[in-house]
Amino acid sequence: MKIIETMLCGKFDQQRCEDSLFVSDDFVAVIDGVSSKTDFRFEGKTTGKLASEFVVETLKTLPREAELPELLNAINQRFARFYEDVPAFPPEEREDCGLQAVCVVYSAYRRTIWQIGDCQVLVDGMPYANVKKSDAVICAMRGLMLDILEMRDGETRIAEHDKEVLDLLFPWMVAVSAFANDPKARYGYCVLNGQEIPLQMVNAIPLEAGEHEVVLASDGYPCLEPTLQQSEQSLEKLLRDDPQGRCLFASARSLGEGQKSFDDRTYIRFLIEE
Known part of the structure; x- marks a missing residue:
């Protein structure tokens, strides 16, 4: 396995970044801690950063x-130990606002990629998605509301309206956690949150014998490309042309004050040899 290029960059700074990148002889992983929906902090860290770590x-x-x-069980056990060690975290908030992360993991021994949630994958240029359907619904609603408000009030108040709209949508963004790891729900989605994850909700991508070029990335790259430079260029264009993120149908995000990007972003491209 040969690492070609990597990037890990926080939307604000590295200290607050909730993404992680892991590389060893046995595993390569991109982990995206779900943005915290509570003011709770432990040793200054958000729930998303803790989950990622x-x-x-x-x-x-x-x-x-x-x-x-075995991987899923081990992660759940680690989350459970945190709750045992930190009883100050409200038990009633664990389901909606507790430790949550998504990740994509390559196992060298198994020659398989496990896509747990909506982190992104390219294998020899072919994309693999494991999307959260509710995000597209909320994002479309946000875009509709912003367009209506802009038509009514003009562009000058768009930043103000964007905050108002996100505040209105926030309870619904939290409420969809009711569908977490439920394969029978129309809006069911896969997330590491301490619950059992049905295996059919994880996208397993076995790699055939031979050489393969693989890209793993968090969803901080709205347009994942075969190279880091191309992915960064696509992101820069989107940030310039659409700072409110109205064209982002995968998530409701905008370029907030002090942010360098819509979200934390992580990218790794590597070669799997025969």
């Missing part, structure tokens, strides 16, 4: 031959 901790000690159920 706990996934990294798990991968460091995971046996190289581990299969997907």
Whole structure:
């Protein structure tokens, strides 16, 4: 396995970045801690950052031959230990606002990529998606509301309106956690949150024998490209042309004050040899 290029960049700074990148001889992973929906902090860290770091901790000690159920179980156990050690976190908030992360993991021993949630994958240029359907609904509603308000009041108040709209939508963004890891729900989605994850909700991508070029990335890259430079250029164009993120149908985001991008972003491109 040969690493070609990597990037990890926080939307504000590295200290507050909720993404993580893990590379070892056995595993390569991009982890995206779900943006915190609570003011709770532990040692100055958000729930998203803590969740991301706990996934990294798990991968460091995971046996190289581990299969997907072992990985999921180990992460859930790490989350459970946190709640045992930190009883100050309100139990009633764990489901909606607790530790949450998504990730994509390549197992060298299994020659398989596990896509747990909406992190992104390219294999030999072919994209693999594991989208959260409710995000597209909320994002479309946000775009509709912003267009109506802009038509009514003009562009001068768009930043003010954007905050108002996100404040209105926020309770619904939290409420969709009711569908987490529920394969029977129309808006069911996969997330690491301490709950059991049905295996059919994880996108397993086995790689055939031979050489493959793989890109793993968080959804901080709205337009994932085969190279880091191309992905950065696509992001820069979007930030310039659409700072409110109205064309982002995967998530409701905008370029807030002090942000360098819509979200934290992580990218790794590597070559899997025969």
